[in-house]
Amino acid sequence: MGKGYVIKRILYTIFIFFIVITLNFFIPRIGVEDPAERYYPAQGNMTDIEYDIIKQLTREQYGFDVSTFQQYLRYLNQLLHGDLGTSLQAGSPKVIDLIAERVPWTLVLSASTMLIGVVFGILIGAYAAWRRGGWLDNAVLSASTITTALPGFFLALLFSLYMGFEWEWFPAYTDPNLVSSFDWSWEAISNVLQNAALPILATAIGSIVGYAQSTRNSVISVADEDFITTARAKGLSNNTVLYKHVLRNAMLPIVTSLGMSISGLIGGSVVIEQIFNWNGMGTLFLNANNTNDYPLMMGIMIFLSGFALLANLVTDLCYSLLDPRVKLGGARR
Amino acid sequence: MKKQSNNFFLRLWRHPKGRTGIIIAMLLVFCAVFAAYLAPYDPYDVTQRAEKGLSPSWSHPLGTTITTGQDIFSMLIYGTRVSLIVGLVTGICTAFLGALMGLLAGYVGGFVDSLIMRIVDIMLVIPTLPLTIVLTNIFGKSYFMIIFIFTVFGWTGLARVIRSQVLVLKNSNYVKAAELAGASRWHIMFRHILPGVTHLLIMSTALTSAGIMVAEAGLSFLGLGDPTAISWGKMLADAQSGGALLFGHWWWIIAPGIGIFLSVFSFMRIGLALEEMFNPRMKQGAGVRKLFKSLNNTYIQGIFDEMNEDAAGKPADGKEAAKA
Amino acid sequence: MNELLNVQNLKVIFPTERGIVRAVEGIDLCVHPGECIAIVGESGCGKSVTSLAIMKLLSSPPALMHADEMTFDGKNLLQMSEKQMLDLRGKDMSMIFQDALTALNPVMCVGRQLDEMFLRHTKMTRTEAKAASIKALRLVGVPAPEKRYHDYPHQLSGGMRQRVLIAMAFAIKPKLIIADEPTTALDVTIQAQVLDILQKLQRENGTALILITHDLSVVAHMADRVYVMYCGKIVEHAPLRDLFTDPKHPYTQGLLSSVPHLTASSNRFVQIPDNVPSPLKKPSGCYFHTRCSHCTPECTQCMPRLTDVDDHRQLRCHHPLGGEHHG
Numbered sequence: 001m002g003k004g005y006v007i008k009r010i011l012y013t014i015f016i017f018f019i020v021i022t023l024n025f026f027i028p029r030i031g032v033e034d035p036a037e038r039y040y041p042a043q044g045n046m047t048d049i050e051y052d053i054i055k056q057l058t059r060e061q062y063g064f065d066v067s068t069f070q071q072y073l074r075y076l077n078q079l080l081h082g083d084l085g086t087s088l089q090a091g092s093p094k095v096i097d098l099i100a101e102r103v104p105w106t107l108v109l110s111a112s113t114m115l116i117g118v119v120f121g122i123l124i125g126a127y128a129a130w131r132r133g134g135w136l137d138n139a140v141l142s143a144s145t146i147t148t149a150l151p152g153f154f155l156a157l158l159f160s161l162y163m164g165f166e167w168e169w170f171p172a173y174t175d176p177n178l179v180s181s182f183d184w185s186w187e188a189i190s191n192v193l194q195n196a197a198l199p200i201l202a203t204a205i206g207s208i209v210g211y212a213q214s215t216r217n218s219v220i221s222v223a224d225e226d227f228i229t230t231a232r233a234k235g236l237s238n239n240t241v242l243y244k245h246v247l248r249n250a251m252l253p254i255v256t257s258l259g260m261s262i263s264g265l266i267g268g269s270v271v272i273e274q275i276f277n278w279n280g281m282g283t284l285f286l287n288a289n290n291t292n293d294y295p296l297m298m299g300i301m302i303f304l305s306g307f308a309l310l311a312n313l314v315t316d317l318c319y320s321l322l323d324p325r326v327k328l329g330g331a332r333r
Numbered sequence: 334m335k336k337q338s339n340n341f342f343l344r345l346w347r348h349p350k351g352r353t354g355i356i357i358a359m360l361l362v363f364c365a366v367f368a369a370y371l372a373p374y375d376p377y378d379v380t381q382r383a384e385k386g387l388s389p390s391w392s393h394p395l396g397t398t399i400t401t402g403q404d405i406f407s408m409l410i411y412g413t414r415v416s417l418i419v420g421l422v423t424g425i426c427t428a429f430l431g432a433l434m435g436l437l438a439g440y441v442g443g444f445v446d447s448l449i450m451r452i453v454d455i456m457l458v459i460p461t462l463p464l465t466i467v468l469t470n471i472f473g474k475s476y477f478m479i480i481f482i483f484t485v486f487g488w489t490g491l492a493r494v495i496r497s498q499v500l501v502l503k504n505s506n507y508v509k510a511a512e513l514a515g516a517s518r519w520h521i522m523f524r525h526i527l528p529g530v531t532h533l534l535i536m537s538t539a540l541t542s543a544g545i546m547v548a549e550a551g552l553s554f555l556g557l558g559d560p561t562a563i564s565w566g567k568m569l570a571d572a573q574s575g576g577a578l579l580f581g582h583w584w585w586i587i588a589p590g591i592g593i594f595l596s597v598f599s600f601m602r603i604g605l606a607l608e609e610m611f612n613p614r615m616k617q618g619a620g621v622r623k624l625f626k627s628l629n630n631t632y633i634q635g636i637f638d639e640m641n642e643d644a645a646g647k648p649a650d651g652k653e654a655a656k657a
Numbered sequence: 658m659n660e661l662l663n664v665q666n667l668k669v670i671f672p673t674e675r676g677i678v679r680a681v682e683g684i685d686l687c688v689h690p691g692e693c694i695a696i697v698g699e700s701g702c703g704k705s706v707t708s709l710a711i712m713k714l715l716s717s718p719p720a721l722m723h724a725d726e727m728t729f730d731g732k733n734l735l736q737m738s739e740k741q742m743l744d745l746r747g748k749d750m751s752m753i754f755q756d757a758l759t760a761l762n763p764v765m766c767v768g769r770q771l772d773e774m775f776l777r778h779t780k781m782t783r784t785e786a787k788a789a790s791i792k793a794l795r796l797v798g799v800p801a802p803e804k805r806y807h808d809y810p811h812q813l814s815g816g817m818r819q820r821v822l823i824a825m826a827f828a829i830k831p832k833l834i835i836a837d838e839p840t841t842a843l844d845v846t847i848q849a850q851v852l853d854i855l856q857k858l859q860r861e862n863g864t865a866l867i868l869i870t871h872d873l874s875v876v877a878h879m880a881d882r883v884y885v886m887y888c889g890k891i892v893e894h895a896p897l898r899d900l901f902t903d904p905k906h907p908y909t910q911g912l913l914s915s916v917p918h919l920t921a922s923s924n925r926f927v928q929i930p931d932n933v934p935s936p937l938k939k940p941s942g943c944y945f946h947t948r949c950s951h952c953t954p955e956c957t958q959c960m961p962r963l964t965d966v967d968d969h970r971q972l973r974c975h976h977p978l979g980g981e982h983h984g
Contacts, residue, residue: 016454016458019451020455020459027468133718145598148601149601151550154569154589154593157578226760229752229754229760230752230754234746234774234825235748240777244765248765249762270555271555275573289470304463322764325763325809624718628672
C-alpha cells in the first residue's frame with residue numbers, strides 16, 4: 001500500500017463529506033422560503049403578527065437574515081471549527097455536547113452487539129463451512145432465513161414481553177435514572193448491564209447469524225479455490241489449511257461487512273432504543289424530531305455521516321493492508 | 334417472448350424454494366385483494382368496534398385491541414395491503430432506477446460512470462433512517478414518502494451489480510457486432526444489454542421487496558407511515574404503547590409479527606430460488622449432500638460394475654437410464 | 658516389474674442432481690521410477706480427476722471413487738489413512754497445477770508458500786526453510802530469488818509463477834510428480850522454457866512424472882509413454898514414438914493432426930468434428946463413434962475392449978487404423 005493511495009483515499013473522503021454537508025445544509029430549506037418556519041412552525045392559536053415576530057426573532061438569532069449563500073459560508077466556517085450548531089432545547093445546549101453525552105450509551109448496546117456477533121458469528125460460520133452439510137451448517141442456514149425475515153424489533157418486543165414482563169428476568173424498560181445516576185460504581189455498572197441485557201440479546205441473535213452466514217459463504221467459496229487443493233497437495237493437515245490458507249482469504253469480505261456494521265454503530269439502533277426507552281442517539285434524534293429541533297437533527301446527521309465516512313476509510317485502508325492485490329489507487333469495494 | 338416467461342414461471346414453480354415462496358405470496362396477495370371479504374370486521378369503521386382488550390374467541394379470533402377495541406384478526410388481514418404495496422412498488426421502482434443507473438454507468442462509462450459512482454458513495458454514507466425521519470417531518474407522513482426514500486437510497490447496490498455485468502456484456506461479440514452495424518447507444522443499451530441483465534432485475538425485485546417489508550415495518554413502528562393506515566408495524570407500536578406487554582396480550586404482538594415474517598419469508602424464498610436458478614453454483618452443497626444420503630451402496634456398486642472392462646464388448650442394453 | 662505407481666481399474670463418479678457424472682470409467686495406469694508418462698485428452702475427459710484421485714485429494718462428496726488396486730512405492734494407497742496420506746503428499750508425490758495464479762494463495766508471499774513444504778516435511782527451522790526456498794527458486798531459474806521470495810503471486814509473471822509451482826513440487830525431491838497441464842496458461846516461448854526446467858529437474862532427480870495435457874507438442878517434448886483418454890476411458894496406450902508415427906485409434910490420429918507442425922504428411926490443420934459428449938449423456942457403444950469417420954453399426958452398439966496390440970501397446974477400437982485389422 002503506497003502513501004499515495006492513502007492520501008488519495010483521504011482526499012476523496014473529504015470531498016464526499018463536503019458534498020454531504022452541502023446537502024445537509026439545504027435540507028431544512030426545502031419547501032420553505034425561510035428556515036425559521038422549520039424551526040418554529042406556526043401554532044394554531046397564533047396570529048399572523050405574532051408569528052411574524054417570532055420568525056423575525058428566530059431569523060436574527062440563527063442568522064437567517066443574510067443571503068442563503070452567506071448562511072452557507074457561515075455554516076461551513078462553523079463546522080470547520082468543530083461546532084455542529086446549537087440545539088433549540090431550553091438552555092441552548094451545544095449539539096456536540098448532547099451527542100457526546102449520548103454516544104457512549106448507544107455504544108454500550110451497539111458495540112457489544114457487534115462484538116458478540118463478530119466473535120461467535122465467525123467461529124460458528126467457519127466451523128459450519130468446514131463441516132459443510134453438518135448439523136451446525138444446517139442450523140446456520142435455517143436460522144438465517146428466520147432472522148432475516150423477522151425484524152429485530154419484533155424479537156425485542158417478544159423478549160420484552162416474556163423475559164421482561166412475564167418472567168421478570170431483566171428490566172423491560174430502561175431505568176430512567178440510569179444515565180443521570182451513573183457514577184462508575186460496581187452497582188451502577190451492573191445496573192447498566194441488567195438494563196442492557198434485553199436490547200443486546202434481541203439484536204445480538206441477528207448479528208451472530210448474519211456474521212455466521214457470511215463467514216460460512218465466504219469460507220465455502222474460498223475452500224473451492226485451486227490454491228486450497230495446492231495446499232492440501234503439500235500434505236498440510238486440514239487444520240493448517242483452514243487456519244493458514246482458508247481463513248485469511250475468507251476474512252477479506254468479512255472485513256468489508258465489519259466496516260459496514262461499524263459505520264452503523266452509532267445511528268443504527270433507533271428502533272431498539274425506542275422500544276426499551278434507552279437514552280442513546282436514537283432517542284435523542286426522535287425527540288429532536290418531535291420538537292422540531294432542526295439544528296440538533298442536522299447536527300446528528302452530519303455527525304453520523306462523518307462517522308460512517310471515517311469507518312469506510314479505515315475499513316478500506318485495513319483491507320488494502322490485508323489484501324496485497326489492492327494496488328495503488330485501486331478503488332475497490 | 335410469451336413462451337419464455339411461461340417457461341420462467343414454470344421453472345420457478347418447479348424449484349422447491351420458489352414454490353413455497355409463490356404459494357405464500359399468492360395467499361398474501363389474495364388476503365390483500367379480498368381483505369374486505371375475508372376480514373370479519375372492517376377495522377377502519379369506527380362503528381364496528383367491540384369491547385376493548387378482549388382475549389381471542391370465536392367472534393374475535395385474535396381478540397381486540399386494548400386501546401380501541403378493533404378486531405386484531407381483521408387488522409392483520411388489512412395490514413397485508415400496506416406491506417405488499419410498499420414492498421412491491423419499492424422493489425420494482427428500485428429495479429428500474431438501479432437498472433438505468435447501472436446501464437448508464439457501465440455502458441456509457443467515462444464521466445457518467447464516475448458521476449454515478451460518486452453518487453453511490455454519497456448515498457452510502459447518508460444515514461437513511463434519520464433522513465427519512467427528517468423528510469417525513471418536512472413533507473408529512475405517507476407511504477408515498479417511504480417508497481420514494483427507499484427507492485432513492487435503495488438502487489445503489491443493484492446499480493453496482495448491473496454495472497459490472499454490463500461491463501462484461503459490453504465486450505461480448507454480439508454487442509460489438511451491433512456497434513459495428515451502427516446501432517445507436519440507446520438501442521444497444523435497451524435492446525441488447527438490458528435483456529442480458531433482466532434476470533438480475535427480477536431477482537433483485539424479489540429480494541429488495543423482502544428487505545423493504547422489514548424496513549417498512551420498522552418505520553411504521555416508529556410512527557413514520559401514514560398515521561391513518563393499518564399496517565403491521567403500526568400494530569406492533571400500538572400493542573407496545575397500548576399495554577399488550579404489560580397485560581400479557583401476546584396475540585396482539587405475535588399476529589403482526591407472523592404477518593411480517595410470512596411476507597418477507599415468501600419474497601426471500603422467491604429471490605433465493607431465482608438466484609439458484611440463474612447461478613447454479615449457489616446450489617451446490619446442501620443439494621449434493623442430500624443426494625449423497627439418498628444413494629445406497631448397491632446402486633453405486635451397480636454403476637461402478639457397469640464400467641468394468643467385462644461389460645465392454647457387449648451390446649448396449651439401455652443402461653444409460655441415469656436416475657433423474 | 659517393480660512399478661512406482663500401479664493403478665488398476667480406477668473409477669470416479671460424481672452424483673449430481675441431473676444424474677450421475679461418470680468421470681473416470683475404470684482405467685489402468687502404471688509408472689516406473691524415473692519415467693515420464695503422459696495422459697492426453699480433451700478437457701472433460703477425466704484426466705485431472707484421475708490425478709486428484711491418485712493423490713486421494715477428491716473429497717466425498719461430491720466424488721465417489723473406486724479402484725481394484727492402487728499401490729505407490731510398495732504401499733497400498735487404498736488402505737492408507739488420511740494421516741498417512743498427509744505424510745505422503747508433498748513428500749513422496751506432489752502436484753503441479755494448471756493455472757499458477759489460482760493455484761497459489763493470493764494473500765501469502767510465494768516464499769512463505771514454498772517454506773511450508775520444508776516446514777511440513779523436514780525438520781528445518783524457519784530460517785533454514787527460507788534459505789532452502791531461495792535455493793529452490795534459484796534452481797528453477799527465478800532471477801533474484803531473494804527478492805522474489807517476498808513477492809505475492811499477482812506480482813509475478815505467469816512463467817515465474819509456474820516456476821514457483823515447479824520449485825514447490827520438487828522441493829522435497831518426491832518420487833512422483835503429477836503435472837496437470839503445467840504450461841497451458843503460458844505463452845508458447847515461455848512454455849518451452851518451463852518445460853525445459855521441468856525436464857531438467859526430472860532427469861536430475863530421477864523423479865517419475867505424470868504429465869497431464871491436451872497438447873501433444875508438450876507430450877512430444879517430454880513423455881516416454883502416452884495414455885490417450887476419451888470420456889473417462891483409455892482408448893490407446895503406446896510408447897511415444899509408436900503413437901506419433903503409427904496412431905491406431907482414430908481419436909489419437911485426430912489429436913495428432915490437430916497439431917499442425919507434428920504431422921509431416923499433411924499441412925492441413927485438421928480438427929476433430931463435433932464436441933466432447935456431455936459426461937451426463939455419453940453415447941452408446943464406443944464413446945467416440947459420434948465423431949469418428951470410421952464408424953460402423955458395430956461401433957454404435959458395442960463398446961470395444963481395451964486389447965493388447967503388442968507387448969507395449971493397447972487399443973480400444975473395433976477398426977484400428979494402419980493396415981492389419983485386429984481381433
